[in-house]
Amino acid sequence: VEETGRLTTDASSRDPAVGLRSVRSLRLLAERLEELQITSARELGWSWQEIADQLGVSRQAVHQKYAGRRRLGRRD
Amino acid sequence: MFERFTDQARQVVITAQVQARTLRHDWIGTEHLLLAILAQPTTLSARALHGHGLTLERASRLVQEALSDGSRQLDAEALRAIGIDLDSVRASVEASFGEGALDPASVEARFGGAGQEPAGRRARRGGLFGHVRFSARAKKALELGLREAIRLRQNRIGDAHLLLGLLREGQGLAALVLTRAGIDLAELRDELERELRQAG
Numbered sequence: 151v152e153e154t155g156r157l158t159t160d161a162s163s164r165d166p167a168v169g170l171r172s173v174r175s176l177r178l179l180a181e182r183l184e185e186l187q188i189t190s191a192r193e194l195g196w197s198w199q200e201i202a203d204q205l206g207v208s209r210q211a212v213h214q215k216y217a218g219r220r221r222l223g224r225r226d
Numbered sequence: 227m228f229e230r231f232t233d234q235a236r237q238v239v240i241t242a243q244v245q246a247r248t249l250r251h252d253w254i255g256t257e258h259l260l261l262a263i264l265a266q267p268t269t270l271s272a273r274a275l276h277g278h279g280l281t282l283e284r285a286s287r288l289v290q291e292a293l294s295d296g297s298r299q300l301d302a303e304a305l306r307a308i309g310i311d312l313d314s315v316r317a318s319v320e321a322s323f324g325e326g327a328l329d330p331a332s333v334e335a336r337f338g339g340a341g342q343e344p345a346g347r348r349a350r351r352g353g354l355f356g357h358v359r360f361s362a363r364a365k366k367a368l369e370l371g372l373r374e375a376i377r378l379r380q381n382r383i384g385d386a387h388l389l390l391g392l393l394r395e396g397q398g399l400a401a402l403v404l405t406r407a408g409i410d411l412a413e414l415r416d417e418l419e420r421e422l423r424q425a426g
Contacts, residue, residue, distance in 0.1 A: 171304035178300055179315065182328055186319065 188216055227372055227383075234269050234385040235371075238262045242364075249289075255361045256398030257289045258364075263389055270421055271389040277417075280410045288403040300328075367395040378422055386418050393418075 182204070191201050200219065202209040227234065241262035247252045263271045264282040298376075302312040319328045360368070371391025375383045392400045393415050404411060 159279055168304065168307050172308045175304045176308065176310070179305065179310075179312075179328075184299075184346070186323055186327055190323070191286040 185216075188212070227368070230372070230375075230383050232379065232382045232384040234266060234311035235338055235388055237266055237385050238385050238388055239368075241265050253361050254364050256357065256364050256392055256395060257292075259364055259388065260392060260400035260403060261285055261289065261421070263349065263385055263392075267386065269385045269426070271385040271418065272387070274389070274414060274418055274421065275409075278407070278414060280404070280407045280409065281359060284407065288406050289399065292402055292411050293398055299366065361398075363395060363398040367391040367400070370394040380422065384422075386422050390415060390418055 161185060188201055191204075198213045199209045202212045228239070231239070234423075238259060239262070242258040244255050244402070245258040245261040245265070246252075251258070261282065263269070264280070264285050266272055266274060267276070267282075293397070300312060307311050316328050320326070368388065368391060369390040372383055374390040374394065375381070375387045378387075392398070393404075393411050395401065401411065404414070
């Protein structure tokens with residue numbers, strides 16, 4: 151807890167180098183999780199529309215980004 | 227295209243797949259082609275690389291090093307700064323999806339060469355090994371190898387043409403490893419061409 155407190159102080163030190171690196175890693179982490187979850191959803195037979203609904207984006211957006219990918223697009 | 231490959235060049239392509247499997251990679255990139263070239267120590271191309279101080283062992287080490295750096299790495303410290311513990315995220319993801327589920331995918335993607343390739347297609351490593359396939363850059367390098375043979379007016383595509391293809395491609399992990407090994411790519415290219423012209 152103590153360590154978290156110190157790090158939170160670091161994060162709020164307004165150092166852009168720290169803040170921006172956090173954003174970048176967070177985005178990357180989100181991308182990896184998204185791909186993993188979409189792969190899993192497709193394997194479970196979810197449609198692109200169902201996936202898009204859960205992600206809160208358009209079917210086109212998710213289809214365009216992932217449907218061309220080998221392991222994900224094969225049910226279409 | 228493959229019917230015009232020499233036995234050594236075919237062996238490079240086959241060994242590249244073995245190299246990829248050994249490293250537990252689910253893609254065949256330019257780096258695996260380079261390692262495969264070095265794995266046949268008596269060929270023209272391997273001897274040229276040895277002459278520049280690059281052995282299979284050293285190249286393997288450089289490939290591993292290149293794989294573990296790069297801008298696509300998750301920065302655990304930066305995430306901790308905003309209260310996210312990457313280790314627990316990883317643990318919970320792996321509990322559901324298996325070991326390595328959160329690992330970066332193809333390095334070729336990291337170096338911008340994989341085009342349509344998914345960023346995380348190794349999600350279930352085990353099941354993918356039947357489908358190891360060439361990255362966009364590796365394919366390009368093979369094509370460029372063919373073009374080198376044509377340019378040099380040689381009928382067969384040999385191991386040295388494949389190495390020339392890797393040099394021409396220039397953007398893949400193979401080229402990065404060669405550069406990091408301190409090899410002057412232009413010099414190596416001239417040398418290979420000279421040898422090829424003498425041989426053929």
